[in-house]
Amino acid sequence: xxxxxxxxxxxxxxxxxxxxxxxxxxxxxxxxxxxxxxxxxxxxxxxxxxxxxxxxxxxxxxxxxxxxxxxxxxxxxxxxxxxxxxxxxxxxxxxxxxxxxxxxxxxxxxxxxxxxxxxxxxxxxxxxxxxxxxxxxxxxxxxxxxxxxxxxxxxxxxxxxxxxxxxxxxxxxxxxxxxxxxxxxxxxxxxxxxxxxxxxxxxxxxxxxxxxxxxxxxxxxxxxxxxxxxxxxxxxxxxxxxxxxxxxxxxxxxxxxxxxxxxxxxxxxxxxxxxxxxxxxxxxxxxxxxxxxxxxxxxxxxxxxxxxxxxxxxxxxxxxxxxxxxxxxxx
Amino acid sequence: xxxxxxxxxxxxxxxxxxxxxxxxxxxxxxxxxxxxxxxxxxxxxxxxxxxxxxxxxxxxxxxxxxxxxxxxxxxxxxxxxxxxxxxxxxxxxxxxxxxxxxxxxxxxxxxxxxxxxxxxxxxxxxxxxxxxxxxxxxxxxxxxxxxxxxxxxxxxxxxxxxxxxxxxxxxxxxxxxxxxxxxxxxxxxxxxxxxxxxxxxxxxxxxxxxxxxxxxxxxxxxxxxxxxxxxxxxxxxxxxxxxxxxxxxxxxxxxxxxxxxxxxxxxxxxxxxxxxxxxxxxxxxxxxxxxxxxxxxxxxxxxxxxxxxxxxxxxxxxxxxxxxxxxxxxx
DNA sequence: CCAAATACCGCAAAGGTTTGCGAAAATGTT
DNA sequence: AACATTTTCGCAAACCTTTGCGGTATTTGG
Numbered sequence: 001x002x003x004x005x006x007x008x009x010x011x012x013x014x015x016x017x018x019x020x021x022x023x024x025x026x027x028x029x030x031x032x033x034x035x036x037x038x039x040x041x042x043x044x045x046x047x048x049x050x051x052x053x054x055x056x057x058x059x060x061x062x063x064x065x066x067x068x069x070x071x072x073x074x075x076x077x078x079x080x081x082x083x084x085x086x087x088x089x090x091x092x093x094x095x096x097x098x099x100x101x102x103x104x105x106x107x108x109x110x111x112x113x114x115x116x117x118x119x120x121x122x123x124x125x126x127x128x129x130x131x132x133x134x135x136x137x138x139x140x141x142x143x144x145x146x147x148x149x150x151x152x153x154x155x156x157x158x159x160x161x162x163x164x165x166x167x168x169x170x171x172x173x174x175x176x177x178x179x180x181x182x183x184x185x186x187x188x189x190x191x192x193x194x195x196x197x198x199x200x201x202x203x204x205x206x207x208x209x210x211x212x213x214x215x216x217x218x219x220x221x222x223x224x225x226x227x228x229x230x231x232x233x234x235x236x237x238x239x240x241x242x243x244x245x246x247x248x249x250x251x252x253x254x255x256x257x258x259x260x261x262x263x264x265x266x267x268x269x270x271x272x273x274x275x276x277x278x279x280x281x282x283x284x285x286x287x288x289x290x291x292x293x294x295x296x297x298x299x300x301x302x303x304x305x306x307x308x309x310x311x312x313x314x315x316x317x318x319x320x321x322x323x324x325x326x327x328x329x330x331x
Numbered sequence: 332x333x334x335x336x337x338x339x340x341x342x343x344x345x346x347x348x349x350x351x352x353x354x355x356x357x358x359x360x361x362x363x364x365x366x367x368x369x370x371x372x373x374x375x376x377x378x379x380x381x382x383x384x385x386x387x388x389x390x391x392x393x394x395x396x397x398x399x400x401x402x403x404x405x406x407x408x409x410x411x412x413x414x415x416x417x418x419x420x421x422x423x424x425x426x427x428x429x430x431x432x433x434x435x436x437x438x439x440x441x442x443x444x445x446x447x448x449x450x451x452x453x454x455x456x457x458x459x460x461x462x463x464x465x466x467x468x469x470x471x472x473x474x475x476x477x478x479x480x481x482x483x484x485x486x487x488x489x490x491x492x493x494x495x496x497x498x499x500x501x502x503x504x505x506x507x508x509x510x511x512x513x514x515x516x517x518x519x520x521x522x523x524x525x526x527x528x529x530x531x532x533x534x535x536x537x538x539x540x541x542x543x544x545x546x547x548x549x550x551x552x553x554x555x556x557x558x559x560x561x562x563x564x565x566x567x568x569x570x571x572x573x574x575x576x577x578x579x580x581x582x583x584x585x586x587x588x589x590x591x592x593x594x595x596x597x598x599x600x601x602x603x604x605x606x607x608x609x610x611x612x613x614x615x616x617x618x619x620x621x622x623x624x625x626x627x628x629x630x631x632x633x634x635x636x637x638x639x640x641x642x643x644x645x646x647x648x649x650x651x652x653x654x655x656x657x658x659x660x661x662x
Numbered sequence: 663c664c665a666a667a668t669a670c671c672g673c674a675a676a677g678g679t680t681t682g683c684g685a686a687a688a689t690g691t692t
Numbered sequence: 693a694a695c696a697t698t699t700t701c702g703c704a705a706a707c708c709t710t711t712g713c714g715g716t717a718t719t720t721g722g
Contacts, residue, residue: 004391004473006708017672022710032670052447053387054708057677060335062384064427072413082403085430089437094444096395097428099416106420113425116383142335253614260616263596283584283614285591337678348702353680363700385678388707 005046014038056118064094065306066114070102070127070151077125079277080149083299084123091307093120102127111135114144121145121306126153128190133158145309149302154194159309160318161302163293165198168275168323169247171291173206175273176243177214179331185234185241186218187227187251199247199275217241227254235262235270243331246274249281256284271331278326286329297321336377345369387449395425396637397445401433401458401482408456410608411480414630415454422638424451433458442466445475452476452637457484459523464489476640480633485525490640491649492633494624496529499606499654500578502622504537506604507574508545510662516565516572517549518558518582530578530606548572558585566593566601574662577605587615602662609657617660628652 011021016035024031024039025048031039042048056062065088069077081097088095096119100107107127114122115138122139124146133153136146145159152160176184186203189196200218207216219234221227227250234241235258246252252274264270266286274281274290281288298321305319342352347366355362355370356379362370373379387393396419400408412428419426427450431438438458445453453470455477464484467477476490483491507515517534520527531549538547550565552558558581565572566589577583583605595601597617605612605621612619629652636650 007710008708018709019673019711020671023671026710030670035670049447051388051708052449053384053391053393054677055710057382057384057388057679057707058709060384060677072409072416078403078409081428082430085403085428086432089429089440094427094429094448096425097412097416098420098425099413101417109420116380117425118383257614257616260591265594283588283611285588335678338680339678349679350681350703351701353678354701357680361700366700382678385707386680388677388709389679391707 080295166202169202224254231258411626500533555585562589
């Protein structure tokens, strides 16, 4: 172990007190220029770096944020995390990433870990199984702000940053209607999640307006495999849809696999539209038309809100990122 | 700010010394059972949690690992990170993720951050532009072990964990040869990377053995868009290949888009085989046959090696994860 | 030349935990 | 009852930094 250089060591070499060295390095007016120069020189040659732990102990605050997600393997998070991480770096924060694996027990443990590490704040995306967000709220009590993103709890007094679920679903529905489609299959995810409920309601609503003759059938899938199987079923039934709406990337991948399996041509045999972060739709030809829910923008927004909380803003807010239609050739 | 409960506070309430309380909570034999019981009871009702900063300061070691990657948006990392993160959690470590964005300046800054935070170790995947790994080696000097993974520096004395590039390419080539293909197009990535060189050489070698009549054409693509365009070119030329080998997921996505665009049927009109982590090949129908380079296994291996380093192993090692063929229906 | 002001610097405490060592109290032994 | 042992606990230092306050020197003004 190489000996780390500390204030004490520098002070000892220069025959100064620790406090003088500390102040010299901080350009304190009490210290003469001559002394400052000496100290700074030695400090640089000795590669002095203040001990983070000591500083944390004093300030009771580490420049670290926690990011909690159910799993890193969901397509959405990449851009969100990238975005947050970028902001953290430029602001001198580090980011600690924790996964829960959809396991609420691990989730609670991660909360504990965040508290033990006395992080400056937590970005949280809850699991579908999380019903009690009490543990999260307890973080707020010890002055650790929590910003929920994407999958957020309902009806609670908490800071939330989400995509415009209703708006996104509405845009998708309107796009379908504008194209005069006759029979739409909408596939949605886990109904436990508010994100699903919102998208489902907004999407369905659009088809229940007066003068709308387009038929809507809805189905639910819990994984891309599930979506694959269910789509196969719908597409081989006699009353097959002419358009499929996918609530998420995960569902889209399952749907696309089924379409390829049946050898259907998009958009001639079947039309597809999705709500997506943008990576997956661009993997196919023709590219899938989707309503963008930008993880990147969401990350920026979440970080801004976090910084406000860290610097004392106590009031609670729900922020929403607008969605836009990105045209592919799938409808 | 809620007042945190400390040893001092507990000791004050129970009229004991701080050291006694500390020892009682650690089940030290010096302390009587009666005292222990009292202390533990109060500690739990007061929700005592040891101050991580103080412990770090004492031990000069935080149970935190750093993970450095060029960018989180590459497909490969998800499973690797998941895997590492999982191991960290069960071992009581936290994981700090840092991105460099292919920028060596940021990379160096991330190294600095790791040192400042005196992390217990660093998992590093270097950028294609990283030529000088001196800054990494300096971490080793201050007793912070560095495990390189995936994209690793060449010819250097460092701990490395990588996929079996040569073996994977060889398996892919042999699979193609066994199927008696006539004309193969191999698409590779950035030739700056050792990973590309290894795969290219091993793959090409297989076609230069005696008695091999299969023709090989190689091409290079720097992005999935690039792969898409180049594939379109090859597939519309008069001397079009009957099989395409994709060195990576990124290339595979571009190739598949081109195949879909031309309406070719896999494996009848064209065969495809790839080296992949496994997520992308399963998105298509038929699923793409691929040689698996498991980020998951790689993560486990890297973590094992890290733990060895942390507990004192100083010798240097290159570890390799075997590859296996995962049959899809694409060849 | 003395008093007052200024420049420069050190002492010590605080932040919370751990741990070697010594001391006091309890128990055992003769 | 006197001594030896064991049990039980407290003192204090160490990890490193920051900062209020107080203390010397040196300089300035009169």
